[in-house]
Amino acid sequence: MTRFLVPLALALALALSAxxxxxxxxxxxxxxxxxxxxxxADRYSPLATTxxxxxxxxxxxxxxxxxxxxTAADGVAVLDVLSEQWADTPVSVDQFGRSLEFSLRYAVVxxxxxxxxxxxxxxxxxxxxxxxxxxxxxxxxxxxxxxxxVRELRREMAASILRRIDAVSELAVAPLPAVExxxxxxSP
Numbered sequence: 125m126t127r128f129l130v131p132l133a134l135a136l137a138l139a140l141s142a143x144x145x146x147x148x149x150x151x152x153x154x155x156x157x158x159x160x161x162x163x164x165a166d167r168y169s170p171l172a173t174t175x176x177x178x179x180x181x182x183x184x185x186x187x188x189x190x191x192x193x194x195t196a197a198d199g200v201a202v203l204d205v206l207s208e209q210w211a212d213t214p215v216s217v218d219q220f221g222r223s224l225e226f227s228l229r230y231a232v233v234x235x236x237x238x239x240x241x242x243x244x245x246x247x248x249x250x251x252x253x254x255x256x257x258x259x260x261x262x263x264x265x266x267x268x269x270x271x272x273x274v275r276e277l278r279r280e281m282a283a284s285i286l287r288r289i290d291a292v293s294e295l296a297v298a299p300l301p302a303v304e305x306x307x308x309x310x311s312p
Contacts, residue, residue: 161187
């Protein structure tokens with residue numbers, strides 16, 4: 125039995141490596157980012173809290189909180205969550221005109237500015253959606269399902285924003301490929 129398991133495990137490992145699958149690397153932040161403050165329109169935004177924790181886990185230095193009425197201190201990068209919008213849109217109705225299925229949409233507009241005020245990640249919007257079924261006759265559990273979807277969408281939104289920051293960081297660090305017929309710059 126074991127003489128079949130070893131070749132089978134090797135064959136599976138080779139097949140997995142041949143398909144192009146690889147684990148996502150850890151989040152990389154721009155090297156000159158410095159301390160980061162997450163600012164949201166809603167002071168108690170769960171998305172802002174999640175983003176601040178994720179940035180800290182990725183190695184970003186958290187910036188001190190600013191008191192109401194104070195301006196942001198110099199030398200601090202700002203991840204600004206400009207707007208968060210939720211919408212429930214009916215997708216289907218029954219023969220009595222009652223909504224049966226909804227699409228829960230979550231849209232966020234954000235930007236990341238460096239300590240010098242320049243845009244590292246320019247202003248952009250991300251929209252996520254999930255569909256869920258609501259039984260108009262027996263609505264027990266529908267609100268619970270919706271709350272689970274809200275938490276899931278918030279977690280996915282934070283991950284999407286961090287992937288955008290990571291993509292910009294990788295572009296800033298990666299050397300540009302040489303175009304054929306274009307001379308390479310002299311190396312130092």
